[in-house]
Amino acid sequence: MNPTLKRLLLLLRKKTTLLFLLILFIGTLLRFISLTEVPPSLYIDEVAIGIDSYDVLHTGKDQFGQQLPLFFKSLGDYKLPLYIYLASGSMFLFGKDEFAIRFPSALAGSITLVVVYFLLYEVFPDKRKKEGMLIGLLSMSTLAISPWHLHFSRGGFEVTVAVLLYLVGFLFAFKAIRAKQSVFLVVSIFSFVATMYTYQSYRIIAPLTLLIGSLFLLKQKYNKKYLLIGSLMTLLLCLPLLLFSFSAEGQARFTQTSAFTRLYTSNSFEHMAASITLFVENYISFFSLSFLFRYGDQNNRHQIQGFGLLFLWQLPFIILGIKRLLRLENKLKVLVLIILGLGPLPAALALPSPHTLRFLLGSVGYSILTGIGLYTFLLTKIRYKKYLIFALLICICIEFIYYLHFYYQMYKNTAILDWGGPCKTVAEKIKIEQKRFPLTIIDKNLDCANAFIFYIPDIPLQYVDVTWYKSQNEKQPILYVRPFYGNKNPDNLMYNIYLPNRQRDIFAQFYKL
Amino acid sequence: MRKYILLLFIWITEVLSLIPWKGCWLFTEDFYVSLAKVQSEVIYRLNTATDLPFVLARILHNKVFVFIWDILQSLLTYWDLRFLLELIGLAGAFGIYLTLWYIVTKKEKRIVVYLFLVIVLLFEGIEMLLQPKFDYHYRIAAIGIALHIFSLIGLSRWLNRITNVKLLIITLLIILTMLNVYLLPLSYQLYCLKI
Numbered sequence: 001m002n003p004t005l006k007r008l009l010l011l012l013r014k015k016t017t018l019l020f021l022l023i024l025f026i027g028t029l030l031r032f033i034s035l036t037e038v039p040p041s042l043y044i045d046e047v048a049i050g051i052d053s054y055d056v057l058h059t060g061k062d063q064f065g066q067q068l069p070l071f072f073k074s075l076g077d078y079k080l081p082l083y084i085y086l087a088s089g090s091m092f093l094f095g096k097d098e099f100a101i102r103f104p105s106a107l108a109g110s111i112t113l114v115v116v117y118f119l120l121y122e123v124f125p126d127k128r129k130k131e132g133m134l135i136g137l138l139s140m141s142t143l144a145i146s147p148w149h150l151h152f153s154r155g156g157f158e159v160t161v162a163v164l165l166y167l168v169g170f171l172f173a174f175k176a177i178r179a180k181q182s183v184f185l186v187v188s189i190f191s192f193v194a195t196m197y198t199y200q201s202y203r204i205i206a207p208l209t210l211l212i213g214s215l216f217l218l219k220q221k222y223n224k225k226y227l228l229i230g231s232l233m234t235l236l237l238c239l240p241l242l243l244f245s246f247s248a249e250g251q252a253r254f255t256q257t258s259a260f261t262r263l264y265t266s267n268s269f270e271h272m273a274a275s276i277t278l279f280v281e282n283y284i285s286f287f288s289l290s291f292l293f294r295y296g297d298q299n300n301r302h303q304i305q306g307f308g309l310l311f312l313w314q315l316p317f318i319i320l321g322i323k324r325l326l327r328l329e330n331k332l333k334v335l336v337l338i339i340l341g342l343g344p345l346p347a348a349l350a351l352p353s354p355h356t357l358r359f360l361l362g363s364v365g366y367s368i369l370t371g372i373g374l375y376t377f378l379l380t381k382i383r384y385k386k387y388l389i390f391a392l393l394i395c396i397c398i399e400f401i402y403y404l405h406f407y408y409q410m411y412k413n414t415a416i417l418d419w420g421g422p423c424k425t426v427a428e429k430i431k432i433e434q435k436r437f438p439l440t441i442i443d444k445n446l447d448c449a450n451a452f453i454f455y456i457p458d459i460p461l462q463y464v465d466v467t468w469y470k471s472q473n474e475k476q477p478i479l480y481v482r483p484f485y486g487n488k489n490p491d492n493l494m495y496n497i498y499l500p501n502r503q504r505d506i507f508a509q510f511y512k513l
Numbered sequence: 514m515r516k517y518i519l520l521l522f523i524w525i526t527e528v529l530s531l532i533p534w535k536g537c538w539l540f541t542e543d544f545y546v547s548l549a550k551v552q553s554e555v556i557y558r559l560n561t562a563t564d565l566p567f568v569l570a571r572i573l574h575n576k577v578f579v580f581i582w583d584i585l586q587s588l589l590t591y592w593d594l595r596f597l598l599e600l601i602g603l604a605g606a607f608g609i610y611l612t613l614w615y616i617v618t619k620k621e622k623r624i625v626v627y628l629f630l631v632i633v634l635l636f637e638g639i640e641m642l643l644q645p646k647f648d649y650h651y652r653i654a655a656i657g658i659a660l661h662i663f664s665l666i667g668l669s670r671w672l673n674r675i676t677n678v679k680l681l682i683i684t685l686l687i688i689l690t691m692l693n694v695y696l697l698p699l700s701y702q703l704y705c706l707k708i
Contacts, residue, residue, distance in 0.1 A: 133581050265696070274696040280689055281598065281700065288595040290543070306554075312585060319617055405573055457687050502560045 008389075009134075009378060016133055020117060023137065027144030028110040031153045033408075035106060036098040039155050040412040040500075043301060047450040048074050050101045053087035054454075063453075070197075071244055071379065074258035075450075076273035078244075082198040083158035093131040096454075101156040108164040109153025111199065112138050115167045116364060120371070122174045123331040131375075139371025140193045148309035148363035151302070159360045162199035165191045167364065173213055174331060182226045189230050191273065193237040200253055201358050204244065204346040209338055210234060222395055241412040257350040282353035286362065291354045300418040302356040304406050309356060310366055311403070313395045317373030318366060324376040325369065332368075413500045419500065423451035426497055426508050433479050433494075433510070435457050441468065443482035446508060470513045480511040516672045519683055520665055523604045526690040527664070530602035533698060537705035538649050543590050544704070546583045546641055554579050558630025584641070589636045591656075599701040601660050602690035604683065611671050626666055628695045633659045 012019065042050065052062045052072050061351060064073050072079040086104035117136040126134030142501075143149055153160050169191035176184035192210055195202035217227060245248040255261070259278055265271040285291060292310050296303035303309060339361050347358035371452040382388070416422060426448055430440055441462050442452070452461060466485075470478060484496070484506035497508040542550070558574040565573075568653065592597060597606035615621035616630065636656045639645060672679065691701070 073702060195685060270696065273692055277689060277692040277696055280603070281595075281693065281697065284603075285595050289589045289593045290595065293589055295544075402573065405562075405565075409564050410558075412562050413563060444540065502563050 012134055012137065013130060016137065019137055020140070021372065023141045023144050024110070026114055026400060027113045027140075030144065030150055031106045035102050038408055038412050039301075039419050040416045041422060041424060042098055042101065042156070042451060042454070043418070043420045044075065046098075046101050047420070047454045048079065049084055049087055049156055050091075050096070050454045051450070052079070052084045053091050053101070054096050056084065057088040057091050070240055071249070073249075074487060077256060078249050080158065080197050080199065083156075083196060084159055085245055086161065087156070089198055092251065102154065105155060105157055106153050108161040110152075112149070112160070112164045112167060112364070113144050114141055115164060115171055116140050116367065118333070119167055119171045119174070120332075120368065122171060123176070123329055123335060125329070129335075135371050135375045138374045139368045140313070142370045142374075143364060143367035145400055146363050146367055147303065147307060147311070147407070148296075148360070149367070151304075151407075152357065152360050156200045157357065157360075158359055159201075162202050163360050163364065164197045165195045166209075166361065167244070169195070169206075169209070170213070170335060172264075177217065177220060177222065177331075180223070182223075182229075185226055185230055186233070189234050190493065193234060195239055196238065197427070201346040203241065204349075205342050205361075207238075208342055208345070212334075212338060212342075230437075254350075258352045259349060259353060262351070279348055280436040280463045282348035283344055285354040286359055288354065292366070297352060297354055297356045299352075299356070301416045304403075304411050305402060305414060307406060309363065311397055311399045314366065314370045317370045317377065320376050321369035321371070321373030324372050328372070336365055336368055338366075347460070360424075416499055420451060421448065422497060422499065422507050423448035423486060427452055427455035429497065429510060430459060430461075430479070430481065431456050436477070437479035437512075439475050440479045440481065441513075443468070443480075446481060446483050478513040480513050482509055482511070484509055515675055515678060516669070519672060519675075519680075520669060522687055523602075523608065523668060524661060524665060526687050526694075527601040527605040527657075527661045529694050530605065530690060531600060532598065532656075532660075533694070533701055534653055534657070534705060536707055537653070537701075539706045540640070540653075541704055541706060544587060544641060545644060546580070546587050547644075548576075550578075551576050551579045551583060554583075587641050587705070588637065592640070592648075595626060596704050597660070600657060600695070601664060602686075603693065604668075604686040604690050605661065605664045608666075608668040609660060610667075612663055612667030615667055615670060621666075621670065629659065629663045629666065633663050660676055 003145060052074075055061060055063050056068065061067050062069050062072050066073070070081055072081060072084055083104060087101050090103040091100040094103065108277050117140045120136035120139055121129065121132045124135075169188045172184045172188035172191065176182070176188060184359060185390065191208070192206045195206045214227060218224075259282060260271075260275045263274050264277065265274050291297065291308075293308035293312055293315065296307075296309050343353070343361040343365065344361050347353060347355045350358070378389075423446075426446070430452070434440060439462065440459065440462055442449075443466060444463050445466055449463065452459075467480075470480075480492075486504065488496070490509075490511075491512055492511045494510040494512050496506045497510070500504045555574050555576055558579075559567075559570055562570040562574065588695055592609075594606055594610075597609055601609070612621070612626065612630075616626065633656070634658050636652075640656065668683075672683070
C-alpha cells in the first residue's frame with residue numbers, strides 16, 4: 001500500500017474521536033450559522049408552527065382555542081404535533097423569533113450526524129468494528145456537508161426531526177438484536193412511533209419499517225414474547241393516529257396532494273391501470289439523475305436553483321458503494337435498502353413528484369453509500385492513487401465552496417419570494433408607524449397576513465381588496481400598505497420596501513392617506 | 514429461444530416508446546449547452562451576487578466554470594432514468610443500467626460493448642454541443658436506436674439464465690412500459706418541445 005495512504009488510514013483509525021468531534025463541529029456550525037438570515041424569511045408553514053408554538057407555550061391552547069391538541073388545525077389541513085411542541089420548548093428558551101422556530105430542526109440535523117456514525121458502527125460485527133468506524137466517519141462527513149440535508153436542517157421543517165427519530169429507531173433496533181435487551185426494543189418502537197407524530201410521510205414509512213423489522217427479528221429467532229409485547233405497544237401508541245387517519249380531517253392532506261385524483265380516464269379499470277403506472281413512474285423519478293444532481297424538485301424553497309441535492313463528485317462513489325454493499329453485512333444492506341426503497345413510497349402517491357422534502361431520508365441513504373464508496377476507494381490498489389486522492393479533494397473543495405457561496409450569499413437574494421418575501425421588514429415598519437396612525441389598512445394581495453399574526457399580533461390590521469379607497473367621511477390618518485402595482489412614485493407614497501436584488505424590485509409600498 | 518423472444522418483445526416496447534417522439538421538434542433546453550446560454554447564466558449570477566466584491570464574483574462566476582458545469586449536468590440528463598423511461602420504455606431503461614453495471618463491475622469485457630457506449634456518447638455529445646442542422650427526427654432516431662442496442666446488450670447477458678424471478682420482472686416491465694405508452698402518452702413532453 002502507498003505510504004501516504006497508509007498514513008491516512010492510520011490517522012483515520014487512531015484519531016477517530018478527534019475526527020468525529022471535528023466533523024460534528026463543522027456540521028453543527030454549518031447548520032446554525034446565520035440561522036435567522038438564511039433562509040431569508042419565515043415561509044407560511046414555519047409561521048403557522050410559530051403561531052401555534054407560541055400560543056401553546058403561553059395559553060396551553062392552539063390558535064383556534066383547542067386545549068393542548070394532538071393534531072393542530074392549520075391552513076387547509078392538520079399538522080402533526082411533535083415539532084410544534086418542540087418549537088414551544090425552544091421558544092421558552094430563546095423567545096419568539098425565527099431562531100426558536102428553526103432550532104429543533106437544526107439541532108435534529110446535527111444530532112443525525114452522530115446517530116449515522118453510531119448506526120454504522122452498530123451494524124458491523126465486533127470483529128470488524130474498525131471498518132464500521134471508518135465507514136461511519138466518511139458517511140457522517142458526507143452528510144455533514146450534504147446540500148440536501150443541510151438545506152432542510154436550516155428551515156423549520158418537521159421532516160428533519162422525523163429523519164432523526166427514524167434513524168434512532170434503527171440504531172436501537174440493531175442494539176436490541178445484538179444485546180438481546182428488551183429496553184432497546186422499547187426505545188426503538190417509541191422512536192418509530194414518534195416519527196408518525198412528526199411528519200405525514202412517516203405515517204406510511206414507519207409502520208412498513210416496523211413490519212419488515214418484525215419479520216427480520218423473527219428470522220433472527222428473537223424472543224417472540226418481546227415481539228408480541230412490542231406489537232401491542234405500537235398498536236396502543238398509534239391508536240390516536242389511526243383514529244385520526246380514518247377521519248375526514250386526517251385524510252385531508254392525502255386528498256389535497258394525491259397523485260391519482262387528477263387522472264383523466266374513461267372507466268375504473270383504466271383508472272386503476274393508469275394509477276399503477278403513474279405510481280411506478282413517480283417512484284422511479286426519485287432515482288432520476290436530474291432530480292439528484294441537477295434540479296431537485298425545482299421548488300426554490302427546497303434547494304438552490306441550479307444545484308442538485310447531491311454533489312457531482314458523489315456519483316462515482318455512490319456506484320462504488322452499491323457495488324461494495326452487495327458484499328457487506330446483511331444488516332447494512334437491509335438498512336440502506338429500507339432507507340432508499342421505502343423512503344419514496346408515500347411521496348410517490350402524491351404530487352408533485354419527485355419531492356425533495358418528502359424524501360429527505362434519501363440524503364442519509366446516499367451519504368452512507370458515498371461513505372462505503374469512499375472507503376472502498378481508499379482501500380483499493382490502483383496506480384497514481386496519491387494523485388487521484390489529491391484531485392478528489394480539490395473537486396470536493398471546489399464544489400463545496402461553490403455551494404457555500406451560493407447558499408450563504410446568493411440564496412437569500414434569489415429565494416426571498418419563495419420564503420414568503422420580506423414580510424418581517426414590512427411588519428417592523430408597521431410597528432414603528434402605528435404610533436402615528438390609529439388605523440392600518442393592508443391590501444390582501446400582499447400575502448403577509450400570517451406573518452403579521454406572528455410578528456405583530458397586538459396591532460389591529462384591516463385587510464381590504466385591491467379596489468379599496470379612503471372614504472370622504474374618514475378623517476383620521478390611515479397607513480395603507482399594498483404590494484407594488486407598477487407606479488414607483490404615486491401620490492401620498494411614504495416609502496417603498498425593496499427586495500434585496502440588484503434591480504431593487506419593490507415588494508411593498510407604504511402610503512399615508 | 515425464450516431469451517430471443519423476450520428480447521424481441523422488449524425491443525418492440527422500446528420502438529413503441531420512441532414513436533410518440535416524432536411529434537417533437539427539439540429536446541428541451543436542459544439537453545443543450547451553448548455559449549449564449551452560458552453567457553446569460555453568468556450575467557444572471559453576477560447580478561445576483563450583490564454582497565460580493567466584483568472581482569471575487571468574477572472568479573466564482575465565469576464562463577469556463579459555468580461551461581464545464583453545464584456540460585456535466587447536460588450529459589447527466591441524457592442518462593436520466595426518467596428520460597430513458599420515456600424515450601425507450603421501462604424495460605429499455607432497465608437494460609441501459611444493466612449494461613452500465615456490467616461495464617462498471619468489469620463483467621463485460623467485449624470491445625463491441627465499449628464501442629456502443631462510445632457511439633451513444635458521441636451521438637449525445639453532438640446533439641448537446643453542436644445541434645446539427647439535419648432533421649431532428651433523424652437525430653432522435655439515431656440516439657434512440659443506439660440506446661436500444663446498448664440496452665439489449667445488457668438484457669441479453671442478464672437473460673442468459675432465465676429464472677422465474679427474471680421472467681416475472683421482465684414481464685412486469687413490458688406491461689408497465691405498454692401501460693405508460695397508452696395511458697400516460699403525454700409524459701414525454703417533459704423532455705421535448707412539441708411541434
